[in-house]
Amino acid sequence: MDASKLLEQFLGGEAVAGTAGGIGRGVAEKAGGFGGGMVAGGLLGVLLGNKKARKMAGGVVGYGAAAAVGALAFKAYQNWQAGKNAVGAPPPTPAEMAVEPPAAFQPDRTAAADGAPFQLSLVSAMIGAAKADGHVDAAEQKRLFEHVERLGLDAESKGFIFEAFGKDIGVDDVAAAAATQEQAAELYLASRLAIDPDHAAERIYLEALARRLKLPADLVEHLNRQVEAQAEA
Secondary structure: OOHHHHHHHHHOOOOOOOOHHHOOOOHHHHHOOHHHHHHHHOHHHHHHOOOOOOOOOHHHHHOOHHHHHHHHHHHHHHHHHOOOOOOOOOOOOHHHHOOOOOHHHOHHHOEOOOOOEHHHHHHHHHHHHHOOOOOOOHHHHHHHHHHHHHOOOOHHHHHHHHHHHOOOOOHHHHHOOOOOHHHHHHHHHHHHHOOOOOOHHHHHHHHHHHHHOOOOHHHHHHHHHHHHHHHHO
């Protein structure tokens, strides 16, 4: 199973092979952004259903989805370490997106706490978050599985997705994958991408996840802000 490809297809992106850190021009460049193309074209877009689509601002649009998740988490982390106010904090600029983040913020360069590919942990985190409000019923799951069949995944990747949907993924499961604070930040941000916290169950899930990941409250604010900035773009 190609864990990097699975994450890209889950998000609707398609990183160009051979580019530094997996960053490359993807379908978002053609389809109009993370919400308009990448998320909408991947399984996460199906999971979000009629929830608000996210857009990737500025230079983020032209890069692979997995790289964008790492870049947003890194930007939030930088702002937090610098003691900046999360309110109104800008997303990464095109120039910032053109520079590789540290390896700790590249999902394909770090392993999860159990040694498994970290990209798979991000996929599981998004599935768990998307199911937090209980809207994925039997009919919705059937539609999701039909979409999976159209993604052109290999048998092992499809098996991973089907298994993830078939089990309860709680905050403890998601948090257990984090080997570092940087990975914890990425897991939270990926989960936040899959949730519009406009229902109590979703807000409770995110709050519980942040606590379980042991993320400082002000870092969580910066991570939330980076996702919100995409919706505003």
